[in-house]
Amino acid sequence: MEGQCCNKNGNQNGLEHPQVAVVMVPFPAQGHLNQLLHLSHLIISYNIPVYYAGSATDNHQAKLRLHGWDTEILDKIHFHDFQLPIYSSPPPNPDPSILFPRELEPLFDASKHLRQPVSLLLQGLSTKFKRIVVIFDSLMAYVIQDVKLIQNAESYAFRPFSALSIFLNIWEGIPEKPFQLDLEIPRCIPSNEGCLTPLVFSFIANLHKLLGFQAGMLYNTSRLIEGRYVELLQKLSKNAEAKHFAVGPLNPVETKSKSEKDRHTCLLWLDKQEVGSVIYISFGSTTSMTDEQITELALGLERSQQKFIWVLRRADTADALRGTEVRNPQLPEVYEERVKDRGIVIRDWAPQLQILAHPSTGGFMSHCGWNSCMESISMGVPMAAWPMHSDQPRNAVLVTEVLRIGTLVRDWTDRAKLVMSTTIENVLRRLLASEEGKAMQERAIELGDAVRASVGKDGVSRLEMDSFMSHITR
Structure with missing residues (x-):
């Protein structure tokens, strides 16, 4: 029809x-x-x-x-x-x-x-x-x-x-x-x-x-x-x-600006943060994590002392909009209360382009799906690359080794291993609070400017x- x-x-x-x-x-x-x-x-x-x-x-x-x-x-x-x-x-x-x-x-x-x-x-x-x-x-x-x-x-x-x-x-x-x-x-x-x-x-x-x-x-x-x-x-x-x-x-x-009442609450929160101070975490529509891995990621975020927006939602099924009974990802007890002054957890579809385009966003922890890579590159945001499947491991190579605007969370050969909170904490600090991360940010901003002009x-x-x-x- x-x-x-x-x-x-x-x-x-x-x-x-x-x-x-x-x-x-x-x-x-x-x-x-x-x-x-x-x-x-x-x-x-x-x-x-x-x-x-x-x-x-x-x-x-x-x-x-x-x-x-x-x-x-x-x-x-x-x-x-x-x-x-x-x-x-x-x-x-x-x-x-x-x-x-x-x-x-x-x-x-x-x-x-x-x-x-x-x-x-x-x-x-x-x-x-x-x-x-x-x-x-x-x-x-x-x-x-x-x-x-x-x-x-x-x-x-x-x-x-x-x-x-x-x-x-x-x-x-x-x-x-x-x-x-x-x-x-x-x-x-x-x-x-x-x-x-x-x-x-x-x-x-x-x-x-x-x-x-x-x-x-x-x-x-x-x-x-x-x-x-x-x-x-x-x-x-x-x-x-x-x-x-x-x-x-x-x-x-260049994302279209909406009236204040139509903007997502996370964007209003970003307005109050310092330039380049927030890490955005999202693994796309097809990634599922174990409760154990979610816990390690949560603890790594908390211990890093970095500000964050974390999109935590279940992966799409083959029919993404069908009401399938699937348990939503679980966070450690009272976690959101503990981090309320530094982080936001979003459990639904997030305005990713607007988040990446916001001046307060200084990094993107991503699965390196090609959409996310292109959006991050075009908005001048460096990446913490955590590939999961498909073309993502090789996209991560492009981001980290060729363009040098990101750092790897874990090597592909270790894909079946649990990524510990200490590793996540170190990656976040490297990206947002180190001289190495500052150089990545500068390269990302320069490339983003050129891509937008293109x-x-x-x-x-x-x-x-x-x-x-x-x-x-x-």
Whole structure:
């Protein structure tokens, strides 16, 4: 079922003779949904109609959790709400030996059921526009493979990961290396062992066999951050004609200010703190911790004497908005009373961009999901990197070794071990209260300034986006 219908000429932007329409096909997980929603907003600013195709539940979730933009932009996007079959989703399991969220595994198979409705949508739009441009999450290659059968359609694979992690994954799978790497590649690369479950590894391997039909690649990164790795990916490409566009950061770099009564209480608290004095702690929407690890983190925060905002919520299930009975994470007894003068614990969705953009925020303890990395980089906030699964261990290398704007909480080889409160205390003090941390903060601020400027007029990321839009409207 379609969430929005368009007018008879196929768009709502007032174009009398629509030539091009863009169709977004995101993977149904929060860290993927929001990236293509951000990109939809940017494309709409070029007066091109955008169709966002997903399940009804996932579209609702993406809209509900949108932050940083005016929600009025949602009225300008054509949301197409499709139904997925009912599937079971186990509750999040905080097992330190299996850090990848097994509760999300059902999404990989369930997402395949979008193939037919998305194909019908593309066929219908192909009769209304001169060209259909499909931007699909690289994990949705199975769903949009029928685009090859539509004569006036072309597709672009969107890579929602760091260019470094993508390059390393491809490079390691090539038996005979086509060229020699230079010294810019980090030497201590964590292994992929433990990053994904066997089921997810198999799913991704099968997707790679399908890829190759796309006209190009889009990356949520900036050449200021990862230009060398985007160039290496271009060099590795089997299709010399494929276009590569680094159009990030996709998240807004200037957050919209709200009236005082609409601002989150944590932002009002931040207003009263000193510049750069607060550590923000959040591990994204797919991380679960044991009660024992939560206790150690709580004690480390308390003993560090640093001010903090801690987002402590259960991980999303495969259907994030479904009312599944899952026990919320537990803190030590009277903990919040003990730290009330120095810290805030948030147990729901937090305005992360606004927190990172606030001048009082001086550090970010993060799982290093790519959204969080890009948001932290673009807001000029150094990171305490605590990777959990997927691409996160290699994102942590980018943050700590390549960009040198962060410090590692624990090595990936020790991922199954409990991180003790003393380790957490030392990491926080290093980041916020040491000369080493001060240097990280200075580098982060300098890089953040450059990245924010890159999306402005004549900036490198803005020019890259202009180039992509010129290409698809040629």
